[in-house]
Each structure stands twice: as structure tokens, then as C-alpha cells.
Amino acid sequence: MKLLILDRDGVINYDSDAYIKTLEEWIPIPGAIEAIARLSKAGWTVAVATNQSGLARGYYDQAMLDAMHARLRQLVAEQGGEVGLIAHCPHGPDDGCDCRKPKAGLLKRIAAHYGVELAGVWFVGDSSGDLDAARAVDCQPVLVKTGKGQRTLAKPLPAGTLVFDDLAAVAARLVH
Ligand SMILES: [Mg+2]
């Protein structure tokens, strides 16, 4: 199967240093929904791996997160596509979990769900933690310049990192 894994905040929707706490704050980046639908319709399974420490911090609850993801699925469905597994880490930075990126637990959960190997699978993110998680399991690290991407671009990147303007550009590369 053709598996693509995306970070959420800063890749699919606008990010905020104050966290995305409500459905109103969950606003897609222009072209991102269409990009996911385009990939899906071309046979790609598009999964999501997202840190959501706002849950542990009490900024929003599981029902709100579920509502955001239902919105995402609905918008992509309206474009004729489908969103695959959305794996999220609900923990805070001090919880010592194995899923909060840069740990690779979310990527491993997605791979186990689909019964595939992670080696070479593209993981698209906007933060160093995404790129480091990708590297940890031999995924192809892909950086987009949306979200925190410009900030991340100013730091040393893992060797072999691919850089694109945004998710639409990633889709344009993968779908011909
Ligand atoms: Mg992000």
C-alpha cells in the first residue's frame, strides 16, 4: 500500500503557540484539504500523527479533539477523499510516554494498524520533532514551510530531509 503520514498542526491546519483549542480555531491551511483528497483519490492512504498535549494540559477535551477530526474527515470527504488513521498523543512533555514526538510511538502505531513497514514512508511535518521521529524509524523526513516550518528551516535538518512549500506541493510531487 502507498502510505503517507502527516503531522496535523502546521501541516493540515494553521498552528498557534496558544494551541488549537476549539473547532473555530481549527482552520485548514489553503490547499491542504484538497491535497489530502487528491492523494487519497490517487490511492494513497493518508494517516495523521499528532501531538495533542493540550489534552493533558486541560486546554480542551477528547470530545473537542474528536470534533476537530470529524471536521477534517468531513471536509476531505466533500472533496471525494478519505482520511486514514489519526493517531494522537494525549500526554504532556513530562509524562514519559513513548508516543509524544520526537518519540516514534505514533508512527509505530500507524504502521501496526496497517501492517506495513515504516522504512521509506514519508512523514510530513513542520517541526524538528516530526523530522526526528521520522528518522528514528527510518521514515523519509519531509518538512513543509507552513506552520513552524520556516522556524524549523533555520535549524540543522536531519540528512536527507525533503523540503516543500506546503502540503499541496507534496501532493503535487506524489500524484501525477
Ligand atoms: Mg506541527
Ligand SMILES: [Zn+2]
Ligand atoms: Zn504520548
